[in-house]
Amino acid sequence: MKQRIITGVIAGAAFITLIVIGNLPFALLMIALATIAMHELLKMKRITPLSVKGLSGMVFMWLLLLPENMVSFHWIHLERLELFLLLIIVLLALTVITKNKFTFDEAGFVILASAYVGLGFHYFMYARFLENGLAMIFFILILVWATDSGAYFAGRSFGKHKLWPEISPKKTIEGSLGGTLLALIIGGVYTLFIPVFASWSVTFLFMLVVSLTGQLGDLVESAFKRHYAVKDSGQVLPGHGGILDRFDSLIFVMPVIYLLGFL
Known part of the structure; x- marks a missing residue:
């Protein structure tokens, strides 16, 4: 219980401080938290975060997470949603290319997990700004x-x-x-x-x-x-x-x- 209280007080104070500061420090905190959360989900599924499957999930999540003022895809003439849909198609194609070593179930998990984490933290940033x-x-x-x-x-x-x-x-x-x-x-x-x-x-x-x-x-x-x-x-x-x-x-x-x- 003592450890729980100490962790709660320190983490809570740091979290609230960065919310108040806002701007880049707050955005970096959200990126860090979302990355850790996605890592946790991948581990639940027993997907190695540094594998092709894991890195695909991270990229998907970051695409949905990062605000427009931090990253833009206009240089490739694609909107964020269009790029996300393209990557979904690539993931589904990988299930064939890898002869089901990368399964449809894993592809679905990566897509759903990245949307769950990425959109959740994205709109938290959106609300703060x-x-x-x-x-x-x-x-x-x-x-x-x-x-x-x-x-x-x-x-x-x-x-x-x-x-x-x-x-x-x-x-x-x-x-x-x-x-x-x-x-x-x-x-x-x-x-x-x-x-x-x-x-x-x-x-x-x-x-x-x-x-x-x-x-x-x-x-x-x-x-x-x-x-x-x-x-x-x-x-x-x-x-x-x-x-x-x-x-x-x-x-x-x-x-x-x-x-x-x-x-």
């Missing part, structure tokens, strides 16, 4: 952290009905409801002092979406770990597991709120 980005990012972080804390304590105190035992045996419906309730309360207090949206109805809907999709993101990563029979995604954060263990909710939330027009 908005005009009200700092207020938005802290609002999202507070909602995610409040949901996690509320779910933990409500689950321990009142949890009786399992939420999804096949995926995460310890999570309960009571815990989920408690997490959402605490997120709404703390998020509501936050917006009293730092309003993010002009309308209270939009603010309430945003808080609800972040809390619920954050819990779904946590279950998604739990499903990954259960499928690949691993306890933690990695050991980069002593006492806390890997980067995916800490950012699973966040990187699932970010593309969702972008698609719903909140960003």
Whole structure:
């Protein structure tokens, strides 16, 4: 527990500091975290990160991750999405060229994993660089952290009905409801002092979406770990597991709120 607290305080302070600083230091942090997260996913699948398969996954992920002001593909007359689609075709062709040493299953995993990690961290950067980005990012972080804390304590105190035992045996419906309730309360207090949206109805809907999709993101990563029979995604954060263990909710939330027009 002591190690967990020390790691949490140091890592949390560094993370918040770089969010406040923004600009290149923050972007470099996101690139580093996304690269480690992708490495963790590849290890779950037992794909060597420095192999052709692993490097393909990293390239895919970086294509989706890096913001426009850091990398541009106009010199080859292709948009980022078009280049991504081209690389998908190349990966599928490799399943034939390698005579199935690089399987269709592995190609699908590389594509899905790179989109999961790359888009999640990309939209976290995107949100930070908005005009009200700092207020938005802290609002999202507070909602995610409040949901996690509320779910933990409500689950321990009142949890009786399992939420999804096949995926995460310890999570309960009571815990989920408690997490959402605490997120709404703390998020509501936050917006009293730092309003993010002009309308209270939009603010309430945003808080609800972040809390619920954050819990779904946590279950998604739990499903990954259960499928690949691993306890933690990695050991980069002593006492806390890997980067995916800490950012699973966040990187699932970010593309969702972008698609719903909140960003």
